[in-house]
Amino acid sequence: MMNLKNIGIQMTDKVLLFINGVPPSNLPETEGYSLIACTDGAFHYLKEKNFPLDQLDFISGDFDSHSGQDDSVYEEKFIYTPDQDKTDFQKALEIIESRGGKEIEIYGASGGEMDHFLGNLTVAFQFKEKMDITFYDESSTYFFAKKKATLNEVHGKTISLYPFPAAIAVMTKGLKWPLNQETLDLTKRIGTRNVADSETVEISYTSGDLIIFVGK
Incomplete structure (x- = not known):
């Protein structure tokens, strides 16, 4: 797996979370995670893909699409979260936060309905300091990148810098089209579809918020 590091973040035990977007075609390995969880919608595709469900620590959601029959063996893992003012993703992150999770890897956030994807970015924004x-x-x-970020093992990959909604004084090293103290603004200029010219890319900015996309 590509090595991604946000400078200034002390990595802790990792959490694996599946949510109800487009299912990943290849499920990740489960080794190395201190907690594995999913929303109730993602539970259905994990079951269809023969994911080892006994490794799930919890399944959260309102269970409005849950059959309650074949899955009864997993009921002890169910956490009922009926609050309709929050998304299932947000409620899952709240549970993970309560259990001390700090480094979260998420599958199933994109694809399908784009308002769902944008909503997931907004939820992540709300938790990015935690x-x-x-x-x-x-x-x-x-x-969401910290003010200084390093990407390793990325030579030849597409790198996109997406302000949310603005990032000030962006500087890059290792990109084909470098930025030097430049402002990215969602309504004026974004930094998509750049290319890594070296194995290591360094990105920094002074204020605002920035999402970094690294192509596969």
Whole structure:
């Protein structure tokens, strides 16, 4: 797996979370995680893909699509979260936060309905100061970057810098089209579809928020 590091973050035990977007075509290995969880919608595709369900620490959601029959053996793992003012993703992160999770790797956040994907980014934004959240999908890996970030083993990969909604004084090293103290703004200029010219890329900015997408 590609090595991604946000400078200034002390890595802790990792959490693996599946949510109800487009299911990953290849499920990740489960070794190395201190906690593995999913929302109730993701539980259905994990079951269809023969994921080792006994390794799940919890399954959260309102269970409105849950059959309650074949899955009864897992009921002790169910956490009922009926609050309709929050998304299932948000409620799952709240549970993970209560259990001390800090480094979260997420599958199933993108694809399908785009408002769902944008909503997931907004939820991640709300938790970005509490957790180090990284998303994985079929085309890229992406995360909210700290003010200084280093990407390793990325030569030749597509790198996109997406302000949320603005990032000030962006500087890069190792990209084909470098940025030097430049401002990215969602309504004026974004930094998508750049390319890594070296194995290591360094990105920094002084204020605002920035999502980094690393193509596969």
